[in-house]
Amino acid sequence: MLTEKQIRSLKPEGRDYVMSDGRGARGEGVLLLKVRANGTKEFYYQWHVAGKKKQRKLGVWPAMSLTVARDKCKGASPQSEAEGTLQNLLDSYVAKLKAEGAASAGNVEWSLKHYVSDPFPHLVKKLASSIEPGDIRDIISAMIKAKVTTYCNRVRSQLHAAFQHGLNQEYNPRDYLKSKVRFGLTYNPVASIPVQGDWERPGQRVLSKEELAALWNLLPEELSLVTAELIKFLIASGGQRPEQVVASDRTMYRADYYMIRSKKGVEGEREIHVVPYNDLSRACLERLKPISGDEAFPFMGRYKNNSINVQSVSRAVTKLCGRHPDTFKTPFTLRDLRRTCKTLMGVAGISKELRDRIQGHAFSDVSSKHYDRYDYLKEKSQGLEEWATWLVEEAGVKA
CATH class of the missing domain: 1.10.150 (DNA polymerase; domain 1)
Known part of the structure; x- marks a missing residue:
């Protein structure tokens, strides 16, 4: 059997090795001490299931004493041990x-x-x-x-x-x-x-109106139609979070607006975020109808009843940017489009408060969190119509 003095005297040998505290009774496990190559000494409970050895880490010596390790080992039962991989x-x-x-x-x-x-x-x-x-x-x-x-x-x-x-x-x-x-x-x-x-540095990249129009007008260059229309839809909708948009199934799309379930857990942020359509976002959905039909998600993925994978869209944006170094000042990512829309909507004359509401940001004041239940649908609709007009007439996107 192991002793505290013996454990203290054990030295690393350049590779892991194991010392046993002795065999337990039949059907019970055994306490092991594993000495790592770096000198760390760990207690393990070992037992057998269908002839195979299984181990569970109990703790590290000396933070866990030999006595405590033995107590934990005795209290353990192979039948009650975890089997979850x-x-x-x-x-x-x-x-x-x-x-x-x-x-x-x-x-x-x-x-x-x-x-x-x-x-x-x-x-x-x-x-x-x-x-x-x-x-x-x-x-x-x-x-x-x-x-x-x-x-x-x-x-x-x-x-x-x-x-x-x-x-x-x-x-x-x-x-x-x-x-x-x-x-x-x-x-x-x-x-x-x-x-x-x-x-993990915060992103700072904002596309100019010329760059944003160039991106829009390049689509769907070497991209699938669903990927291209999703990127346009995100821009037309004022820079919504792509993960939330693709997660909205067809039941969340109504005649004049679509709904996003917000699960970010930000205090003061409503669970359901309503985004009105404008002419540009409606056109995106119309162009997808021949492809997505009655699929569960308008922005359908490669497999039935699945939405498109946001990571594949992100990679597509990065590659598209890389193919046109003379068109874009510096590289940008899919995540930069939300910041770009927030900034350029300000250039278009849309107020900061309305931009926040369009993008579903949290309002943490007491009135907004606990009392104001107005949906601001009319105001958001007007703001997004102004945004669509600016994109076409000022930025130069092709409707």
Whole structure:
């Protein structure tokens, strides 16, 4: 059996090695001490299921003493241990977002599959409770090696949220009673992975009216019609968030306006944001009718009953910009279009308050948060008609 003195004397050997605290009774697990190459000493509970070894991390010595580790090991039962894999955890998190109607659900599902499940099939088969910071580091490092910059922080954030979801499911009494899969999480392994701060600088790029018109008039150059019309629709609608627009199914589109469900969680922001049509946005929807027909989403994706993937649209904008270095002063992204519309609507003479309402920004004063339930549909409609007129007559977009 291990002793505190023995653990203290164990030295790193250039590679990980394991010491056992002795065999448990038949049907029970055993306590292991894993000595890492960097000298870190970790306690693990190991048991067997169908002849295969499974492990769960208990803690790190000396923060967790040998006595406490033994108590945790004794209290554990192979039958009650978590069987949820990392893939189960990711699927559970995406299902939660979809159930909440989160606009980001589709994007999160795509990125976790593209950057985690597909390139690391061996990793997602591991128990979620056995995932360590080094595993998360390897995922993010692979993205950086592939020259994925800012988005590596997005995937880190998504993984962090997924593990927090698993922790909440484990320790929130109500969620614990409802959950069918146990993950056995005791900590969030993503918390130790730093955000790449130099890739998180706030965007500043604003297209000039000439650049915005050039972008509009280039479409749909080498892009699908759905991608091109979505970009035009976002501009015509005053710079709405693309994730929220594509998440609005056909039932959210009415005769004179469409609705967006806001799930960003900003205090003071209404859950339903109503955006009136103008001549330009109506024309976009009309041009899509022969393609989307009665599909569930006007901006349909490659697969039936799915909307277009925002990341593919973002890549298309970046590539289009790169093909015309003489047309655009500097590179820009899909995200820059919202800022551009907000700025140029000001140039068009639309007030700051009305621009905020058109883009669905939160009003955090007491009156707006708790008392004002007027929808400002008439005012937003007038503002967007002025915006469409300015785009055609002043900026030079082709209607």
